[in-house]
Amino acid sequence: MTPGTLYGVGLGPGDPDLVTRKAARLIGNARVIAYPALAGGDSFARAIAADLIPETAREIVMDVPMTQAREPAQAAYDAGAAAIAEALDSGADVVCLCEGDPFFYGSFMYLHARLADRYTVEVVPGVSSLTACAARAGLPLAARNERVTILPGPLPAEELARRIEGAESVAILKVGRHLAKLRGVIDRLGLLDRAVYVERATLPQERVCPLAEAPDNAPYFSMILVTKGADPWL
């Protein structure tokens, strides 16, 4: 029996219309799909792809607990990888649904690390939150020889300050409960008027506003963009 192929399929930032044609076709033809879900709760990835999933598809759900400790989440990926391996061994392809892009802060890399040495894995890139937020904010990220720095919000304030200073464009992901700290850092650098807050980009609940007006408690799916580039007119 030839084992199946594991597809890690990026679904884009949330609007189902931003799914690629390749991802749509793979999902529409899938016999087995897999995806992470908040333990006991919803799956954002499945919600994006909902209109594409065949009724007949078998669904492997990975219940990933949101804890500070890494072990519970890793145990969920261990179990998910085992279930996926079993399906692949039976000859079925498995389509793993990934919000955004599978390799850009995505949990698919945990499955990739567990399975890529034993099975054929194809990663289908998706529209990342990075460019989706820039599009929705109307802010070009980078032109010509400008540098872009991508920073996760949980980093310490001093490190954030040092790195924000050295780049023309900065995207800060995973803002969540770190918003007040991040706003303080950006304000002290004199960049508050160049900073935009984007929440749930491309979804119906999307919000785009100056960082100065952003809520102190941001959702996980939010981003801060700081663009310092010159006017690109010339």
Place this chain on the structure above:
Amino acid sequence: MTPGTLYGVGLGPGDPDLVTRKAARLIGNARVIAYPALAGGDSFARAIAADLIPETAREIVMDVPMTQAREPAQAAYDAGAAAIAEALDSGADVVCLCEGDPFFYGSFMYLHARLADRYTVEVVPGVSSLTACAARAGLPLAARNERVTILPGPLPAEELARRIEGAESVAILKVGRHLAKLRGVIDRLGLLDRAVYVERATLPQERVCPLAEAPDNAPYFSMILVTKGADPWL
């Protein structure tokens, strides 16, 4: 007469299958499309979208010369913006085709700067070369609290070295004739065995290899990825 809307539509890295459903629909319904082309030559953006463009669509071609001086290219965008504005004023929507993502080192920002204050502009994000190259190389870009730095290849060697040292994942765009310089910088940092070269990702002529084996003269559409992150298994 209500003016039309200008759509800046990201087409992804090259494989027409990586066009989003939204981009495909906008192009398929377009009465007027616009795109850049190398002066007197081909348009990569048009080639990606070729199977979607209606035969009846009017095409506004911006012949952009590849010169060191900026003025000739800027004059091409001036002329393109004027032609697009005329179409918008007549009430037609205009779909501008953009390789990759419109706001990620894309030329659409030059049109955006010229037209966004006078017309409704919607940017439709696309799969960027960044995540497409990572997908094709099988290299996760970033997990958890890792930082990603995006650097254009033409930057001076000293600046590149300083910035590569400070990030876990580095993507170097616009490699082209800078490849030998970039390889030297990465080698001196002791990172040559962590560096992968990707050329024309997702196209039939795609090439992925260790940077050590990359050609000295790389095409413009090539990238170097350096990933220093720990094994993401745990």
